[in-house]
Amino acid sequence: MDIFPAWFPEREVAFRRTAADRCANADRAGLRWCSRLLLVYALLNLSPHLSEAGSTVFIVLRCLLAEGVALCIVRRRRLYVRHRQQFVTALFVLLTGLNVAVGGVQARQLSGLFGIAFNSSGWATLLTDLLLRGPLWLFLFASRARLLVRWSLMLLPLLAVAAMQPAQQACKLYLQVPGIEQPLSLVWKALDVLHLSMVPLWRADIGPAPTSVQMCLGISAYLVFFFGTALPLYLAYCLEWRARAAFAAEARHQRRQLAEAVGGRAGGGFPPGAQQPSLTGLWPLDLHFASAVVWCISSLAPPLARAA
Incomplete structure (x- = not known):
């Protein structure tokens, strides 16, 4: 389709x-x-x-x-x-x-500056550093490159998988920072509560609570695949939808102008950019649902991998 x-x-x-x-x-x-x-x-x-x-x-x-x-x-x-x-x-x-x-x-490079900032604001510093290690740059590329959606559907998930390797290396370093367990647990629980309102029945009893390593990997996977894949794909779809509508409207306008010139008919013509489809007002719910799906998969993957 x-x-x-x-x-x-x-x-x-x-x-x-x-x-x-x-x-x-x-x-x-x-x-x-x-x-x-x-x-x-x-x-x-x-x-x-x-x-x-x-x-x-x-x-x-x-x-x-x-x-x-x-x-x-x-x-x-x-x-x-x-x-x-x-x-x-x-x-x-x-x-x-x-x-x-x-x-x-x-x-x-995870030392000095991270340690100073972490002591003043643990969870905020952790999230910022995780974003700067891949998801943010992947999001900027995907939203700025303006590739076709069909092309992005194949490319972005592969790039997100590749971006997980530096995230895994970073998680090993985070766990060497004293007191990192509490911010990890805080971010994990916050993401859990945020998404349970959209998908309230997804959390099943799959065994013991995740370890600090699994929480770090789960949070990293969520940031990479949501900001690096799901959100850019949604934005690319909206932008391409409008671009195609504008292109089609401009083509119709040019054809009408040509027909009027040949047939000698008067008329105001079809203005370019008209009839562009307006985006649905439910886009926050769309993004929330996509975020919940990504979080479900990301948070379940580490415990399931451990159980396997």
């Missing part, structure tokens, strides 16, 4: 190229800003206090990838527009691979 109404192949190709062409300039600017910010971070890493040679090398590789794609947009714009989804996908797969490869290097 198609997600959107079926179009003729020519019309589908025209829509994809129009959307890719509109995104090309923003892609180029975003990639160059990203590479420059990464270079600044690499220079900071060269200081005696942040001397992580491995991390710096991977940062430079990311800069080169971003600058290479930006240069391709300038020099081979038509090629980039024609294959934008493949370019963006390949870029982010490579960046995700570098993140996984350097995960062990970056994981060692």
